[in-house]
Amino acid sequence: MKIGKYCAILGNALGTHKLDQLVNSRPLATLPFDGKYRLIDFQLSNLVNAGITNICGVFSQKNVPSVLDHIRTGREWGLNSLLNHFFVGFYSNDDIGETVTDSTYYPQLLTFLRRSHSVYTVFSTADVLCNINLEQLIHVHEVNQRNMSVVYKKMPKEQRLFVNCSG
Numbered sequence: 001m002k003i004g005k006y007c008a009i010l011g012n013a014l015g016t017h018k019l020d021q022l023v024n025s026r027p028l029a030t031l032p033f034d035g036k037y038r039l040i041d042f043q044l045s046n047l048v049n050a051g052i053t054n055i056c057g058v059f060s061q062k063n064v065p066s067v068l069d070h071i072r073t074g075r076e077w078g079l080n081s082l083l084n085h086f087f088v089g090f091y092s093n094d095d096i097g098e099t100v101t102d103s104t105y106y107p108q109l110l111t112f113l114r115r116s117h118s119v120y121t122v123f124s125t126a127d128v129l130c131n132i133n134l135e136q137l138i139h140v141h142e143v144n145q146r147n148m149s150v151v152y153k154k155m156p157k158e159q160r161l162f163v164n165c166s167g
Contacts, residue, residue, distance in 0.1 A: 040071070
């Protein structure tokens with residue numbers, strides 16, 4: 001894969017109302033998993049292992065310290081060099097407890113996309129714990145000359161009883 005051909009937007013989950021006590025002081029992406037790891041680690045590793053090293057993470061403004069404390073310079077993923085970047089953008093929440101984006105959300109993303117000079121963009125979110133071989137997905141996407149490729153897993157209806165999953 002050509003370096004710089006792909007960039008990624010790593011979004012934070014919206015609508016985690018059933019997890020309020022866990023995510024009041026940190027985004028879902030930085031919830032601990034097996035000690036020192038966080039949910040975001042899986043997505044960052046998937047992206048970097050596929051050669052995507054120009055990444056923009058977008059998180060809620062109220063959780064800034066938790067995100068920055070965990071990611072730091074991005075050195076653990078090799079994202080701290082002149083050619084590899086991890087940008088962090090933030091959006092505001094309204095005062096009534098709903099998670100909504102403010103007027104800076106989309107301009108931040110568009111600025112990142114313009115500056116990345118990438119041909120393709122991978123969007124991922126950290127509310128799903130999985131490992132995906134993005135290299136295979138990107139290969140299939142390019143071979144089939146698609147404008148968009150979506151990855152999903154079909155689940156039996158009785159297992160779709162968690163947040164953000166339609167019935």
